[in-house]
Amino acid sequence: MRIKLSVNGETHELDVEPRTTLLDALRDHLRLTGAHAGCEHGVCGACTVLFDGVAVRSCLMFAPQAEGTAITTIEGVTPGPGELSPVQDAFCETHGMQCGYCTPAMILAAHSLLAGNPNPTREDIVEAISGNICRCTGYAQIIEAIALAAERMRGDNRPLDRTP
Amino acid sequence: MKAAPFEYSRPADLDEACALLAADDGARVIAGGQTLVPMMAMRLARPTRLVDINRIADLSYIREDCDGVAIGAVTPQCIAERDALIARKLPLLARAIPFIGHAATRARGTVGGSLAHADPAAELALVSVTLDATLSYRVVGTSTDVAARDFFIGPMVTSLPDGACLTAVRFPVWSGTTGVGFHEVNARRSDFAFASAAAQVELDASGKAKRIAIGIGAASDFPIRLATAEQQLTGTALEPAKVSEAVRAALADIETLDDLHASADYRRRAAASLAASAIADAKTDSQGRNAHAH
Numbered sequence: 542m543r544i545k546l547s548v549n550g551e552t553h554e555l556d557v558e559p560r561t562t563l564l565d566a567l568r569d570h571l572r573l574t575g576a577h578a579g580c581e582h583g584v585c586g587a588c589t590v591l592f593d594g595v596a597v598r599s600c601l602m603f604a605p606q607a608e609g610t611a612i613t614t615i616e617g618v619t620p621g622p623g624e625l626s627p628v629q630d631a632f633c634e635t636h637g638m639q640c641g642y643c644t645p646a647m648i649l650a651a652h653s654l655l656a657g658n659p660n661p662t663r664e665d666i667v668e669a670i671s672g673n674i675c676r677c678t679g680y681a682q683i684i685e686a687i688a689l690a691a692e693r694m695r696g697d698n699r700p701l702d703r704t705p
Numbered sequence: 706m707k708a709a710p711f712e713y714s715r716p717a718d719l720d721e722a723c724a725l726l727a728a729d730d731g732a733r734v735i736a737g738g739q740t741l742v743p744m745m746a747m748r749l750a751r752p753t754r755l756v757d758i759n760r761i762a763d764l765s766y767i768r769e770d771c772d773g774v775a776i777g778a779v780t781p782q783c784i785a786e787r788d789a790l791i792a793r794k795l796p797l798l799a800r801a802i803p804f805i806g807h808a809a810t811r812a813r814g815t816v817g818g819s820l821a822h823a824d825p826a827a828e829l830a831l832v833s834v835t836l837d838a839t840l841s842y843r844v845v846g847t848s849t850d851v852a853a854r855d856f857f858i859g860p861m862v863t864s865l866p867d868g869a870c871l872t873a874v875r876f877p878v879w880s881g882t883t884g885v886g887f888h889e890v891n892a893r894r895s896d897f898a899f900a901s902a903a904a905q906v907e908l909d910a911s912g913k914a915k916r917i918a919i920g921i922g923a924a925s926d927f928p929i930r931l932a933t934a935e936q937q938l939t940g941t942a943l944e945p946a947k948v949s950e951a952v953r954a955a956l957a958d959i960e961t962l963d964d965l966h967a968s969a970d971y972r973r974r975a976a977a978s979l980a981a982s983a984i985a986d987a988k989t990d991s992q993g994r995n996a997h998a999h
Contacts, residue, residue, distance in 0.1 A: 559710075559711055559712060559713035559755070560707065560708040560709070560711060562707075562742075564706075565707075569743070582743040582746045582747060589809060595812045596808065597812050597813050598809050598810065598813075600742075600746070600812065600814065601742045601743065601810070602738060602742065603708075603742070605713050605715070605757075606738065606757060615864075640838050644734060650808075653808075668808065668894075671895055672809050673897065
């Protein structure tokens with residue numbers, strides 16, 4: 542069946558079988574391979590994308606169900622070519638990744654959290670990524686990265702105001 | 706992990722959805738798909754047609770309904786989680802929703818979808834049984850109501866007839882100052898519970914339980930009420946020793962699930978302990994609300 546998907550601000554027309562998951566449509570049809578295929582049944586979280594700004598699992602949705610919604614993948618969070626989003630930057634800085642398999646999903650989960658909660662507690666961060674499995678880092682640096690990104694996105698890293 | 710082929714339909718309204726379901730024995734309703742899609746990926750479910758009701762606007766609402774709160778079947782769990790009316794009128798439901806899956810699955814998962822799938826560990830099923838909710842469904846041309854206690858009849862099995870589409874669930878609201886408690890135990894945060902317990906209590910002016918509802922989920926084929934314990938504890942001050950004794954006795958004859966994750970005996974002991982904690986929380990919660998009200 543023919544469907545229209547709006548991904549990272551662009552509308553694409555695709556010819557898919559109804560059983561094609563949104564994940565497979567993104568990876569195989571649109572070549573957006575930043576959404577990773579892990580367990581393919583909703584356990585690992587590696588396929589996380591943003592659906593109208595909210596983190597969802599693209600393996601738990603058939604592509605036709607996603608019509609008419611604004612989908613954002615990891616490829617769509619950078620402000621410009623060669624640039625990184627504040628969350629991506631914070632992941633680099635705190636070494637919030639090792640093998641990188643879970644990383645795009647972790648970053649999108651963080652974007653989803655910070656869009657609604659600019660000042661998350663550690664508990665909020667842990668809850669937000671509780672559905673995303675990482676088998677390398679032990680999560681500590683990931684939590685640190687999200688906290689750092691939150692701090693920066695709040696504008697806390699502006700130069701000190703020295704006006705008397 | 707790929708689903709078998711199927712046809713996909715997105716009906717504009719409930720009547721069209723019911724007609725599609727009636728025309729094809731192998732058709733199934735899909736709403737958020739957070740239970741059905743993994744089942745299809747694992748080929749535990751092989752529907753010939755998916756009838757996507759997720760965009761039928763008439764099925765997405767949370768509103769007061771006589772002396773209760775009605776929730777449309779395709780209302781996303783994340784909307785119910787943040788809803789002010791639910792927080793005020795159905796504190797037990799508000800307490801339980803954060804235990805459902807993860808934020809990413811609650812964003813897509815619906816209230817009706819979870820009920821219709823009837824996973825033994827489903828928090829929404831447990832709350833609906835504990836609060837004596839009523840579920841409504843539609844088969845071409847006819848709407849029917851069924852009590853939650855008659856709806857869940859086995860693991861992933863309900864009394865929903867073939868071709869039916871669940872449309873809403875209505876939770877009664879208790880009139881007095883109520884307190885609630887909800888606990889579950891699982892291997893990982895937000896994973897399927899091995900046992901879960903929900904309690905809602907209304908205390909009278911002297912601190913005695915005027916009314917109490919105790920539900921157990923995940924431990925048996927479908928959520929159950931501990932009716933004998935409710936009877937024994939009504940009129941008491943819910944002293945911990947008495948509560949423990951009553952829930953243990955009520956659970957003694959229940960046939961609990963036994964699998965590689967948790968033995969039947971473990972589930973029975975965990976359920977008793979979680980129920981006692983839920984009741985203790987509900988009592989404290991009720992006292993707090995009472996103090997706040999005066």
